[in-house]
Amino acid sequence: MLQQIGEYIAIVFGGFITIYMVLVISFYSVILLLSLLQLRREYKLDKEQAYDEYLNDLYTKPISIIVPAFNEEAGLIQSVRSLLGINYPTYEIIVVNDGSTDDSLNKMIRHYEMTEIKKVIRKQVETKNIKGIYQSRTLPNLYLIDKENGGKADALNVGLNFSHYPYICSLDGDSVLERDAFLKVMKPIMISNEDVIASGGSVRIANGCKISNGHLLEVGLSKHPLVIMQIIEYLRAFLMGRIGLSRHNLLLIVSGAFGVFSKSWVAEAGGYKTTTVGEDMELVVRLHRLIKEKGAKKKIVYVPDPVCWTEVPEETKFLRRQRRRWHRGLFESLWAHRKLAFNPKYGSIGMISFPYFWIVEFFGPIIELSGYIYVLSSLFLGGIYLEFAIIIFLLSCLYGSLFSMASVLLEEWSLRKYPKVSHIVKLFLYSMTETLWYRPLTVFWRCEGIWQIIVGEKGWGEMKRKGVSE
């Protein structure tokens, strides 16, 4: 009797996980197909040619680039240098020192010969107090704002208030941009007659690349398995997920590491939210909401080609912290805007994006984790459990490894940032192993994130940076 109940529960439970996975796999397959169609069209387009026209001063819209910096002395000077070398006609760089406790401020002042200036700031969004504003004597389009510590979002808001231009871009202090990145990311805004109010590019991993003086010299592959797995993960998220979602204005994340926003829309939405750890996603959700509530025909898009190279954690300890934080950020955004979920008033965002993020992105890890536990325990129990376990295992291979392998191939088929044949082979082989170790690890960390939400843990946790530049 007891055994029968046990078997019954096992079958229902196994069946549930199986159905969940089949659904998610079908969803991903559709998205993969959409991405394929989109990329196919632009296949072999001579990218430089296509952007030449936009370089003309008359056409381009000026951008304010905001670089929030909190204890980033290792990479700050270099990433500002990389920004000074970008290929874009009119822009200003606003470094916001968010009360750093290291030498970031003085290093900037010394290196770029900055002097304090008086300046009126149009306060569009409330922020913490500003201690001083500096401008470089040699590079008049470079500003530095020193303020009281208030978190990344607050720093971005200060930059937003200070900025002179109609478009703003937030950029992490430790990332390196390709020279044409801004032209490419601004193109949809320029040609759409301002119907596009936010545009994001891809983020790739800089660990293992040759970078000198803030410029990317050669794309390479790191030796750390953990970094290689993150490369694959980023490829998958950006190439497969976002292209498909962007096409239908379903995008909920414009990468915090590299995205351009229309300033007036951000200001109208109330700026960056300071009480969340996922301010970039939260802002995009709020913009979508504003668009729908105003009944405006505006769009938020993703452009796969412009790439921002950024450093990722190489140690398990820091990666774990990052993933737990991301998961909390995801929850905060979804929870703050829970009204949108399954709400037909918000169109496809409410009916597709939100349910997807709740079910697959947020609760997914719990279901996956229980799947792993099921598989492991069935090894000991055998019988009927074992067959379900095999099904679940095969499905999770499909779910984890095969989609990742497909993403690696998609990258080589379309964008091809990695120059050597060996890079592709290596990435492909690593992606085969995803289901066996990397996926379970990240799933576990994300579940830890959920646990942190339950017990009410806040804050970022310290991150260690070594700087990407030589």
Next chain:
Amino acid sequence: MMISNEVIVLFYATIFILIFLLLILLYLIIRKTLENQETLKVNLIKKEIETSLFVSISEGKVYERSNRDRFSLKAMEELLKSYSDTVVGTLEIQSITAMADKYLSEGYRKVLKGRSWSKRINALYHIEDFHMHKLSDDVRQLLQSRSITKEEVIVSVRFLAATGMFEEVFEFVNERYTDLTDFDYRSILFKLDEHSFGLFVERFSECHPTLQWSILEIISIRKELSYLSFVERIFQMYKGEETGIRALKAIASIGFTTDIEQFYSLRGSSEWQERMLFAKLIRFFPSESSYDILATLIHDRNWWVRSQAAQSFTKLPKGKEQLIKIMENSHDPYARDIATEWLQKGEI
């Protein structure tokens, strides 16, 4: 048992997908290897012919190369492209066009008729860059095709604009393709020579609004005094409308007007853009009333107007003194702030 069957099906499906992916991988590896070799070859040829090609261009001659395999043509195309971005002399440009006509036009002709969108676009960009007027008819033919995309239309019409085909271009932008953006029209109009652009100005009233705005935008950018009376007339005709504001913008950019007093009423306009543009225009007219008007506008409730008024002060001979006065005496903290900022701007 039923489940066993499912396991088997799933197992085979996984294996099948795996093999499929491995095959694609194999294909991509071969492709990458071949392409890396091709790039290597093209680069070698580029190194080999670079100097003599450059000499030919600078002397206005046509470089001769008997070998016309794929690699040579690719190398030639890349080199010509890099030169066409930098050279400005008529002789050099003619030489580039002649060489492109001689070596590349056949290939482009085929591609334009081909099915690949990205290849067609690339060819169009090159045809435009190399000024290959010889291919105008092929471009026209492409424009007639039903399945043409917007991107192709824009590059094609821009190319025709550069060849000075006024009637044709006018028909395209004013009748056939009326749904392009400001930005696209501007990029097309910008390619017109002075004569053809003048014809557009003449037929301004026949144009649809977006095209009208683009024409005014181009005048703002070119700042040509010869169009002043035209934009003044347009401003009067379309007062209070978007077109009127754009005409005012053009006048403010040209920086001159026959009669500044006709604009005086704008200081009380309900549109902030008009107040700002007026503040911008008045900086070219150093008279007592200009100082008074700017002193009013620097107290405007709109930040842009205040900022422009302060900036205009700095351009007037006695403007600095006025700004100092405002900074010290004004009751309005916003006006004081903006005056302080602009006074300081000259220092860095």
